[in-house]
Amino acid sequence: MRYVIIGNSAAAVGAVESIRKYDTRNPILMISDEPYHTYSRPLISYYLAGSKEEAGMLYRPKNFYQVNGVETLFGTKALTVDTARKEVYLDNGEKVSFDRLLVATGGKPFIPPIEGAAGENIYSFIKLDDAKKLKEIAQPGKKAVVVGGGLIGLKVAEGLLKRGVKVSVVDLAPQVLSSILDSAGAQVVQKHLEKQGMEFHLGTTAKTIQSFGPRKIVGLASGMELTADFMVLAVGVVPNIEIVEGTDIKVNRGIITDDHMRTSVADIYAAGDVAENYDVLLQQQRVIPILPNAYEQGQVAGANMAGREAVYPGGFAKNAISFFGLSLVTAGLVKATEDSEEYVAQPGENQYLKIVIRDGRLVGFIRINAVDRAGILTGLMVQQLDVSRLISRLLTPELGLIDLPDDIRRSRLQGGAVQWR
Amino acid sequence: MKRIYAQEKYCIGCRLCEIYCAAVHSEYPDDLVKAFKKAAMVPTPRVKVEEERPLSFALQCRHCEEPHCLKACITGAMYRDEETGAILNDKERCVGCWTCILVCPYGAIFKDEITGKVVTKCDFCLHMGQPACVEHCPNGALQLKEEGGDE
Amino acid sequence: MSLSMITPEFLIERNLERCIKCQVCVRQCANEAHRYDAETDTLSCDDLACVGCHRCVTLCPTKALTIRKFPLEFRTNANWTPDAIKAIYKQAETGGILLTGMGNDKPYPIYWDHLLLNASQVTNPSIDPLREPMEVKTFLGRKPEALEIKDGKLKTKLPPQLELDVPVMFSAMSFGSISLNAVKSLAAAAREAGTFFNTGEGGLHQDLYEYGENAIVQVASGRFGVHYEYLNAGAAIEIKIGQGAKPGIGGHLPGEKVGKEVSETRMIPEGSDALSPAPHHDIYSIEDLRQLIYSLKEATRYEKPVAVKIAAVHNVAAIASGIARAGADIITIDGFRGGTGATPLCTRDNVGIPIELALAAVDSRLRSESIRHQVSLVIAGSVRNSADVMKAIALGADAVYIGSAALLALGCHMCQKCYTGKCNWGIATQDPNLVKRLNPEIGARRAANLLRAWKHEIKEMLGGMGINALESLRGNRLMLRGVGLTEKELEILGVKAAGE
């Protein structure tokens, strides 16, 4: 029996660690087009900013593959999968066969249909190689335009700013971080970033990119023009489903998976940013491209591949980010809809707290500059406990287990497992 | 593995557990006075006393079987010590992204106030004979045992 | 408000070189004698608030604190002592009765310290308790006139007896005057040590029924918490007539200490004052007392000994004789140094007589009337160590009660502020913040340790006298000699002077 894993990041590592819990014998082969030891993808912005060296980015220790008995094939791209013959075709002309396959190919940058977007000095920011290229060009005094004011866009903008680059961020939404923050929270973040010297053009988008030698002129939908030495396109990440396209593996936006992380084809699993799974709060299938989910999905896939029944209970979005000393955490639904209500508190300068409640259950929260112990809220979301009587207590910066009802607090003190109900 | 269990009915909110925890993780683990007076900064206690009189209790990392923090850690800084099963944080690798804080349902991971840039959490006092909080709790409100705390 | 003349009793000293500003003292002092000012990052103290309980001193992790007597001096005056002067200031300010807790602290003679024990030399050699059996078991209760033995077996049916593995019991301290955790500690220690605790007049809390076999349940003038199950839950019943720390007066548990649990246990409304009348309103004679004794025996099918507790007062011997004749199985005599949760200072310090003299007088009287075997004698009122126990037994006691010593084992620091309800050690309080401070598991261990230690010492001293059973010491006043006592005192005590 042979396990083949395509990918070498969070989901893939989760799978290896879990397979090896139950099966220390059968061979595992990991394939990745990136030529590196597994590294922490989010750290590429730290690398860009200069606060992490390449050597400090390892996601697992140097001996990871050896300890886990993993054969690696790095710097090699998988082109496609023959699901009937159970073979993966590689870009070096070879093929490998598998008994169980995990597709953990993650995401790839979405390139927006902007005129001139394919030109020189226009970068994405997803891989270590992207960061390496950017680091080279990002000299103090240069000007950059970052298209996309989401998590990746702002992280790259922060990194560039720290390198002394002048940065303008453009986003179609009228606010930054529109998928994980409400507008009031986004205001706090934006003001903070502006104070550091970041410039924003929101509610508009880049329409045209003209190159004049090394310089660019970016035409915005608003009519304004920005000049730049280089650009970063960070408008989004889409599932990297190329290798399964045209096969009988069902895809929607990402690869469709069930609660065992199985795809529609037997013995083939998918996990991480490439996979669609159940969002327990939105109550629909979707990709939630965050590292904790990728690892956990990988773990569940790995266990099932090794013949151990494991269930992925579904997930929800949760993000922790900091920019220049401002830290924020958000989870779940951050804006009330017709069937939910929201509560907000602004206890201190630059602090912003919000919770969203649906049917008495916590379904989302934002905490800016009050991240301490936020996991207590995440735990309440996971357990779907009735919090209707705790609302004011959950809206204080100094949140604690003491704010929970007696029985829940006691079960926490016992170290009772916190699981999805 | 053994865990530390809080007996909230006997916790008197003195916070000696926090005080000793900070001290044994300072440059002067055996000397409270020096730890608090000479060290440039006193470490953040890894045990947290919560109080709303008359209720109080001290909580530290549960060293979970299925640790949310370890799974969520974006850098791999959070790891399990193979020998003891304790969940530990590698300060060199941690970048202070607070993802673990966001997922720990116990609220047992804290910002390290000395650096402000990494997290700190209970390390089971593996460098000592016994967890300092348990050893110095004057009222038996913290117990090191296999399973179970208050009734 | 006019000028107060009350000055501190204690001076709090903080060694700033050691203080790490952890504020444990601030959190631990229920009297709020320590304060932390965040603005200046300094700790300060209010000496006036300090009662000298040493909670802060004991918990301070760097031992930066000490408490001294406040050094303020008055002009020396053998008559107008500082205490006398300060008492007047207080009363002039409040117009009230001065209250206090614990026992009489005035320098009256302590007869235990004027009595010395014997030891064997050469003849009647001493016994090593580690090598040879040593019996310290004690039975409390009425003994028959004579024993009939047939075929090597006891034929006489014995009246009910309490069996003690060590001749020391925990004296009556009610749930209400002390915390439930304190009672639990003593109950568990009594079980562990094979002896008894006394419920006092506070009834038996639900949690304590499991310790019933080691409980002596009290029936006092307020009859709080007395009902059929209660009487039958204990191993013995004690009718409380008087208490050494407050002979002749009743008790008063203020309403604020009558929380849910106390109210349920005492069967009185929550928040209402629990007033124990000075006398039992149905006892005005020995005959009345006899009626109550027998009602209680009826209620418990004559299966449990009934004790009567009185304070040691002037006519104690005659009173004891009456009680024996009224049918009591055990008489408890509480001396004037006995402790309490609250008593008027004037009563505590000036009423009653020393327990040593009372015990000797009662024992002699009952012997002379040939009724000594009808009752067991238990004494209370400041037994401080195993030597005091030995001396009491030699003077004629069957067993002793310890109250203050038991509380000290739990952590009491004798600050005498029991009546304030703010006991920093979680003992004499109902404040849930403070009650928690006494973990009954730890309390039980400490109290049981004390009894274990005393038991070892008693065996050691018995062995030294060449005696291998406590029974042989009982009433054996030849084992005692007096020092520094008058002829009259020696006569009452029934002991010879040292050297005789």
Ligand SMILES: Cc1cc2nc3c(=O)[nH]c(=O)nc-3n(C[C@H](O)[C@H](O)[C@H](O)COP(=O)(O)OP(=O)(O)OC[C@H]3O[C@@H](n4cnc5c(N)ncnc54)[C@H](O)[C@@H]3O)c2cc1C
């Ligand atoms: C700049 C940045 C910051 C981020 N910050 C955070 C954060 O703070 N918190 C958070 O939770 N998430 C963050 N994320 C998202 C997080 O990195 C991803 O959710 C996570 O890496 C997904 O892991 P994965 O294993 O599914 O896929 P990926 O990490 O995307 O890895 C996929 C792997 O598969 C390889 N691969 C792809 N296709 C092929 C092929 N055809 N053949 C061979 N190999 C292939 C790739 O080279 C890569 O090694 C960030 C992402 C970026 C880019």
Ligand code: SF4
């Ligand atoms: S704060 Fe440190 S330990 Fe926690 S998730 Fe981030 S990198 Fe990992």
Ligand code: SF4
């Ligand atoms: S040392 Fe013990 S009693 Fe004090 S706060 Fe900590 S757990 Fe509570």
Ligand code: SF4
């Ligand atoms: S009353 Fe007790 S705790 Fe308070 S200062 Fe005095 S000795 Fe310390």
